[in-house]
Amino acid sequence: MQLGIRAISVWAMFVLTSTAARAQDTIPFVPSPMHVVQRMLEVAEIKKGDILYDMGSGDGRIVIEAAKKYGVRGVGIDLNLELVAKARDNAAREGVSHLVEFRAQDGLTVDISEATVVTLYMFKWFNNALRPKLQKLKPGSRVIAHDFDIDDWKPTRIEYVEPPKDDPSEYAESRTLYIWKVGSIPGSS
Numbered sequence: 142m143q144l145g146i147r148a149i150s151v152w153a154m155f156v157l158t159s160t161a162a163r164a165q166d167t168i169p170f171v172p173s174p175m176h177v178v179q180r181m182l183e184v185a186e187i188k189k190g191d192i193l194y195d196m197g198s199g200d201g202r203i204v205i206e207a208a209k210k211y212g213v214r215g216v217g218i219d220l221n222l223e224l225v226a227k228a229r230d231n232a233a234r235e236g237v238s239h240l241v242e243f244r245a246q247d248g249l250t251v252d253i254s255e256a257t258v259v260t261l262y263m264f265k266w267f268n269n270a271l272r273p274k275l276q277k278l279k280p281g282s283r284v285i286a287h288d289f290d291i292d293d294w295k296p297t298r299i300e301y302v303e304p305p306k307d308d309p310s311e312y313a314e315s316r317t318l319y320i321w322k323v324g325s326i327p328g329s330s
């Protein structure tokens with residue numbers, strides 16, 4: 142059983158990271174490893190008063206970790222009702238329900254204008270479609286995308302995240318973080 146779950150997870154990771162992923166492919170739930178989540182939040186330079194939106198929030202880990210570690214408000218959006226319920230349970234267990242909100246919605250239809258940090262672990266087609274909303278965020282807002290960038294947008298910075306040295310899991314490969322500071326994105330200011 143353990144092996145089965147691992148095999149599915151490896152497959153999902155392959156599909157997610159495959160450059161062959163076609164336009165508008167359904168985006169599966171593949172969690173960002175926690176060491177990557179930590180780094181995404183660090184490179185976002187989260188500060189008091191930030192409002193973080195995770196588009197496709199899965200089990201809520203990014204929003205919950207930001208609330209726990211930095212005390213900031215966060216909103217997670219996910220199409221999958223079961224994952225939204227799970228994220229709410231996880232937030233309650235971690236004692237941050239007062240700071241976070243999880244909504245069952247299509248991320249492309251959501252008003253994200255209050256966000257000062259947006260995190261993405263989504264296919265490129267989704268990131269590209271979200272671009273008009275990202276462009277309208279307040280100057281200084283940060284957009285952090287895990288492994289999939291945005292066409293024609295030169296990141297302010299790119300960072301590679303190596304796995305922990307002693308990590309034997311299937312997640313043990315280098316990840317790429319694309320970081321934009323709104324105002325530095327062409328056309329965003």
Ligand SMILES: C[S@@+](CC[C@H](N)C(=O)[O-])C[C@H]1O[C@@H](n2cnc3c(N)ncnc32)[C@H](O)[C@@H]1O
Pocket residue numbers: 157167168169170171172173174195196197198199200202203218219220221224246247248249261262263
């Ligand atoms: C790769 S997972 C990322 C989960 C989490 N952000 C993380 O990094 O651990 C992508 C998530 O996006 C959700 N999703 C896919 N399409 C979506 C859409 N159009 N709007 C909102 N969520 C979506 C999936 O249900 C899945 O939970």
